[in-house]
Amino acid sequence: MTEHTLVGAVNLSLAKALEEDETVILFGEDIGVDGGVFRATDGLVDRFGKDRVLDTPLAEGVLAGMSVGLAAEGFRPVPEIQFMGFIYPALEQMISHASRLRNRTRGRLTCPMVLRAPYGGGIHAPEHHSESTEAMFAHIPGLRVVIPSSPRRAYGLLLSAIRDPDPVVFLEPKRIYRAVREDFEDDGEGMPLDSCFIQREGTDITLVSWGAMMHETLAAADQLAEHGTRAEVIDVATLRPLDMDTILASVEKTGRCVIVHEAVRSNGVGAEIAARIGEDxxxxxxxxxxxVGGYDTIMPLARLEGRYMPSTERVVSAARRALEFE
Amino acid sequence: MTKIVATFEVSYTQILNKSGKLTGPLPAFAQDPEKLIELYRAMVLSRAFDAKAVSLHRTGRLGTFPSAVGQEAVCVGTASAMQETDVFLPSFREHGAQLIRGVTLVEQLLYWGGDERGSDFSGPKKDFPMAVPVGTHAPHAAGVALAMKLRGEERAAVCLMGDGATSRGDVYESWNMAGVWSLPVVYVINNNQWAISLPRSAQSAAETLAQKAIAAGFPGEQVDGNDVIAVYDVVDKALKKARSGGGAHLIEAVTYRLSDHTTADDASRYRSDEEVSARWSEEPISRMRTYLTESSAWKKEDEESLLAECAKTIEAAVEEYLATKPLPPESMFDYLYAELPAAYAAQRAAAVAASDENGDD
Structure with missing residues (x-):
């Protein structure tokens, strides 16, 4: 077994996918000789060549659009967007074409592609480099939206996303790209999409989160445990389609739930989960x-970033409010 | 010191003028009168279908429809020059081209009648469905062409778009890709002078739309878009070059939209009848008929039997279209993903149940 960081796991997963399926190709800005700005594709152009790992001109919209063409012709393109703040030109292609190609041609043409992008705050990056706008993609039928929270899950979920016959938006929590290491084998084992993971079992309250915020959420669960509260912690992992069965089963057991995400609080995936718990x-x-979410503000620049990001304390106090409610 | 570091030229090709007279030598393919008759027949069928579709819309039996009257040569010339293994990526005014590609009249009626099966082409399996958001298919064509290039195939992509599309960023981005990676793709602009109400002169200050390719590093040229022989010839040459590794090409076919933008449009709000009437003298079908008749390849009886044949073909398609029952409601779910995720099961069941309650088909 070897210890891997999350970004290292992404690299390993991409290499495995390139190795096992010759229709997989990577492209994006600076992903070749430079290995990507976060080094997610480090060394891959040397191993797999310039026809499999393509450095592209600077144009995010066309990366997604060309993926649609490549996918329809039998390739499995995996384009990289350098930061989620630059993903918006690709939105039109993902919404108007990638998500719809199978449906509008009754399955004649399909779009197996994975749009990868690092997302989220906490690394004191420049303006437009820190937002969490996963809800925009989670709103779109026909897409899958997948967010790993650990190196092992990044490896397995990315492999499954690339093997999936439909388009996937794969968002990588860059704050934890190198924050944690995990032991696992580079065994080519995928992990299930469309399923939440029960990260920790508990009986008193359900804490639901995804991505980098899993770490604040687990830290909050630790603090609650010190006072005898056993929190069940769920990593949503796939935001669309949403595995509500796992979340509802947990809430049935605990009777209390707090949802934690870094994205702005209103109209987000947390609102959907809360509404579904209310309905069912x-x-x-x-x-x-x-x-517990980010405030409904513009993501602040680096100096106030820490004030914006949901902290372990905010998660703990929201959990206490739920636990003390009568 | 100042010196000229780049210059460019844009050619314009015409072979058959608006009076049906040759203005240049006939290309090899056009030496065969049968080939010219084939092109002529396709244009006539396209226009007859156009008229039928508009009348179906007027009588509430078809949705909004974009007529292509006057632009038949662009579609027919372009698609006729393609090989079966090439891939066609149309905008939404290319029924004349799609007919040649093997998209059936019934499929086209189903699409405009609001049925997804209209894009499940029984003929050209790899051709793209119509791109409604203007210009968004330009990157698809670059992607298709990249796939062909990576596999070393002798195929090419053909992307047809209107003049308005050339103002869009994703079109420029695609041309940039097509140039820098020398992709086997031919972009054809159907410059019909009007993007709904915006005239060509207000769309771009560029002297020609063709020259926009030059900035992307590949050739652009103009062709008389009302001359099907010339359109076929320039597309044919561009495709042969693209398939043999010569890279991308842009063709601006200069024509005129004689119809409204769609059945939902009223062009009299933004252009005069005089302007439109004057343009009727340039349209592609009558000049071709004049040429064929004068060269003794086409007779009055041929014309009569062609029109009768077109009417019969179209009538049969309309009957089949009107007899096609709508899809069941669960079909909304059945092609969303390769396999419907469990999370969708309840909604699918609810759609089926609601339909059963209403006694729908």
């Missing part, structure tokens, strides 16, 4: 569903 799990609830 109301009678299990012993307290209102709580949400």
């Amino acid at each position: 799990g109301l009678l299990s609830l012993l307290a209102p569903v709580g949400r």
